[in-house]
């Protein structure tokens with residue numbers, strides 16, 4: 001479904017990615033792991049069209065999306081939940097969500113249906129619908145970011161460290177929802193610092209080191225791999 005083929009990217013003189021190839025099949029949850037600065041966010045930003053490619057190609061269902069605008073890429077069904085809490089704090093929860101649906105310029109009724117779907121996934125957001133997003137807790141803001149991405153009705157969701165800064169209980173709760181979204185048919189590529197957890201919930205994993213894929217394989221096998229253990233699972 002989504003394929004990166006020999007992708008290179010960088011910032012000025014900094015080489016952030018080199019020869020990165022990876023694949024996400026329809027319905028899969030795939031994780032992308034690696035230390036700080038390994039190039040995980042850059043990889044997602046290349047897929048979303050935020051960072052231009054310096055080499056290689058990215059295809060969605062066999063068609064190249066390299067060089068396309070982010071708007072075009074969202075319209076094709078790829079939505080990204082960025083790292084951190086990038087909500088609009090002065091706007092209500094509902095308006096933050098509606099912004100995520102603007103791209104399809106849907107009818108009011110369709111937007112309402114999309115909102116209801118997000119509220120079914122995250123009932124807490126419904127309860128706080130009219131409050132300013134800035135008043136939400138960290139966990140609720142993360143739900144809002146995911147909800148906003150879901151409003152564009154993506155086929156593939158790119159998630160950048162959703163567990164960042166959340167307590168263990170909230171992380172567990174959030175990951176249950178992520179697993180449910182995947183089970184309901186949403187394809188997910190997830191970047192995580194929490195390698196143990198990411199390998200537990202995903203089917204396949206890639207590990208980046210200095211901008212290159214150092215390991216990849218079925219997640220269950222990566223969890224058993226002594227080299228992966230030593231470097232990423234802290235044993």
Ligand code: ATP
Pocket residue numbers: 011014015016034035036037038039040041042043
């Ligand atoms: P983290 O977990 O810290 O977010 P990451 O694996 O997501 O790390 P990237 O953010 O993709 O890594 O960064 C890859 C490399 O590119 C790093 O060396 C980083 O310093 C550099 N880099 C990232 N963004 C920029 C930028 N806007 N300008 C210059 N260099 C950048």
